[in-house]
Amino acid sequence: MITAIYPGSFDPPTKGHVDLIQRAARLFDRVVVGVLVNPDKRGSFTPEQRVDMLRRCTAGMGNVQVHAFSGLLVDFARQQGASLVLRGVRGVADLESESTMAWANAQLMPGLETLLMPASAQHAGISSSLIRQIAQMGGDISPFVPEALIDEIQRTFYNSK
Ligand code: PNS
Numbered sequence: 001m002i003t004a005i006y007p008g009s010f011d012p013p014t015k016g017h018v019d020l021i022q023r024a025a026r027l028f029d030r031v032v033v034g035v036l037v038n039p040d041k042r043g044s045f046t047p048e049q050r051v052d053m054l055r056r057c058t059a060g061m062g063n064v065q066v067h068a069f070s071g072l073l074v075d076f077a078r079q080q081g082a083s084l085v086l087r088g089v090r091g092v093a094d095l096e097s098e099s100t101m102a103w104a105n106a107q108l109m110p111g112l113e114t115l116l117m118p119a120s121a122q123h124a125g126i127s128s129s130l131i132r133q134i135a136q137m138g139g140d141i142s143p144f145v146p147e148a149l150i151d152e153i154q155r156t157f158y159n160s161k
Pocket of ligand 1: 007009010036063071072073074102104105
């Protein structure tokens with residue numbers, strides 16, 4: 001039984017994230033989406049909001065669970081019984097930083113593999129920061145985020161004005 005961890009900030013989740021989770025759910029027995037709670041970096045969305053948004057987007061995927069975690073990713077991986085970390089790459093820039101992270105995690109937890117999955121072509125240009133920027137300026141975020149999240153994301157930025 002292979003449990004794969006898909007960690008990230010998900011501030012907010014994007015269509016690219018959900019696409020990757022969908023593809024991973026077809027490949028592995030269990031996929032655990034890990035939402036990083038970073039006490040030093042307050043995001044635009046609370047960890048609870050991000051977990052809730054991801055749960056709504058993955059509600060139809062029976063082998064996917066969403067949890068928040070803090071501290072080291074390897075500790076969360078051990079706690080979840082995961083043998084694999086999954087990360088999406090959108091291009092060469094991602095590849096460099098993701099390789100560094102994979103090496104660090106493999107040092108901290110020998111045997112923990114990292115699998116880098118190329119983003120689907122239609123999602124390769126999407127990032128959470130791009131969505132935050134567009135939403136802050138009142139632009140249309142519908143091409144980038146799952147439909148179920150559009151209202152909540154727009155409301156968050158509207159209320160923060
Ligand atoms: O979506 P992001 O911000 O690119 O995700 C980064 C994340 C959460 C995967 C990374 O920052 C992480 O794993 N943080 C947990 C702390 C940790 O384990 N650091 C050491 C390995 S880099």
